[in-house]
Amino acid sequence: MGDAKRKRFGAYLAQLRRDAGKSQRQLAEALCRASGTASVTRNEVSRWERGERVPDGWLPALSTALSVSLRTLERGAAHARGTDTGTDRPSPAEALAYFLPDRVDPGPLASNAGRRVGASTAAALTDRAHGLRLADDFIAGGDLLVPALRELDGAVRLYRESTHSEETGRSLLSSIGEIAQIAGWIASDAGEHDQAERAYRLGISAAREAEDLALVGNLAGSLAYQLSNTGREDAGLGLARAALDEAGSSAPAKARALYLDRVAWAHTKAGEAGPAMRALGEAHEAMVAEDSQEAPDWAYWVSPEELDVMDARVYTELRRPLRAVPLLQEVLSRYDSTHTRELALYLSWLAVALVDANEPEEAAQAARRMLDLTADFASDRTAKRARIVLSKLEPYRDIPEVREVLDGHAA
Template identity: 70%
Template sequence: MTSERRRRFGEYLARLRLATRKSQRQLSEALCLISGTSSVTRNEVSRWERGGRVPDDWLPVLAVALGVSLEELERAAAYARGETLPDGVLSPVETLGYLLPDHGESLGPLVSEQGRRVGRSAAEGLASRAHGLRLADDVVASGDLLGPAFRELRGAVRLYRETSHSEDTGRTLLTGIGELAQIAGWIASDAGQHAEAERAYRLGVSAAREAGDLSLVGNLAGSLAYQHSNTGREDEGVSLARAAREEAGDEAPGTARALYSDRVAWAHTMAGDAQNAMRALGEAHEALTDAEDSTGPIWAYWVSLEELQIMDARVYTELHRPLRAVPLLQEVLDRYDSARTRELALYLSWLVIALADANEPEEAASAARRMLDLTSDFPSARTAERSRVVLTKLEDFRDVPEVRAVLDEHAA
């Protein structure tokens, strides 16, 4: 994890350098000039940016050369060294800036150029197409949506960059890009294309920030935090999920705040922090209660008490509290929309684990059979991974005939 943090710190330094329009050689020369020595070479700067080492002794000089505060650099360097920083040491903006460097994105910079003029209706159409993709994602396999989603995203970026428009229309276009980036990233993540998903999320954060839509920033950063938490980057998942919630602020709609807190809860769960996970679950429910009499963003259409209960149960399962998890999962799944095949399969997988932990192997086998039958017709990297988790868990009960039958049938 420390090497990954150094790599991210290196990307952060490169981003700061590029913002000053300096090459690596020019930065090394500036550092030598400021320090009065000749001991920093371009190769040394390159080593820092690759994550080979953290330039602890050079932080004061780097702060001057890059035009940033020494305090900010020292905090980022401490994080890169693997130190655990207390809550609040990195501000939400600093955390997002450090974990989401935006240089070198393949989709290009979001700079509007002069061209044909477009109005508000064209801009609003982006949000409509984003919502169409969200609804499709509920029932269509990610592999079938991946291409269309990224074509829409690239088309939206071209529309913004190659047209002229009013300031208000520009903000609407940027919001549409942010929404398309979020659902494209989500689809890519489900398909196991994590690097592509991360690029989309970063692009979306840039667009949403430029549009001034902090609620959407929170959704995008929280989506990436969720991916980090599920792909072995638990510490970054916690930091990013918390920063996403805090930057969006208390003024965000209740459904959005409920979603942010749910992602914080999951991040803490995957990091093994039960106390903070449970606290975040409570905050999610409080936020949803606040949302009952208000209208939330369209991208939070699916956030409901039922979905929060599912997350509660998933957290309880991961924390090995099956007596809490099983009743919740059974209650919700009994009335869950069967058309949402992937989500139904995923949630059944947690029921299998919870039942196994509760020493109910026959019921676990029944739920596993249902889950595995669903996944056979709905390919997804996430459901494939959960299938492996389920089958591994059931191996502990191979002597039970119902379990053995499931394992033999799905051994391949």
């Protein structure tokens, strides 16, 4: 997890540098002037931005050079080093400012209306898409939905109201597709499923026009996942399989593993255990297959550990707790505690699996941790999972540990 934290902080520094209108070399020169030495090179700045190093001693100078508060940089550096305690979770506004500094409102992006835009503008929009994805790791859908929809609206207006080359146009369309995917995911987490479906379908249209088949698969698979989870299991299964087929066998390995995981979940929700298990196996095979293609940025979170989580969720849904519990316990033992929603969701699956394994006391312990994490977290996903967990515990109310959880979280 440490490498991922440093990379997130590095991506944040790179975005701040670009917002300040500086190249890596110009930033290095500014830091040298501020310190009165010549000890910072462009290569060193590049290492920071790739997440290979954390620029601890240079935070005050970076604060000045990039016009960002020192406290914000110190918080991010502490998180990147893994020395933050996790007890002082930043507010949604602070977290959003971290990943989408300044220009949260898309107005400046649309200010290019009627003017020709080029590769640098397309790259800036790509950065915004990635920043929004990173923000979703830490902020609940209910708190992030309005900024996400503003980002999507700004991206669409930028494309429609500017002129650009064919290559730049494709890049802008791909970014619109990426922003639409994460906006749809955020809307779904906020319980706004109609809004999510509209965002996904807009993104599919943009990605197809950009001829970005891997992104089409991600968008269609995301919509399929929502359909499967909202009582439209047959439609979800059909779309999940279509997403896999449209992306094709040449899709990057991580992307194909993700599509197969969604197929496995769709089969599970449709009550088809055999096909679900086969799809899980194929997902793991895809993950370890030799791959000549670089994984797309939006697949940064796909990993063997995440596949293990989906395995465990499928096993739990199929009432196979002896398989689910060890997997979830292993993943949770090393999971990044700052990712509140995902941690809570994984704990909810563990609690359900433990009930099915006839271990209600341990289930109550996992449930209490999950419920405490999400007491003030504006996520429809975690709220629904909380209700499922409490209903699973109800038959064991006569056990003191269970009764304490049920009475303490009755609302």
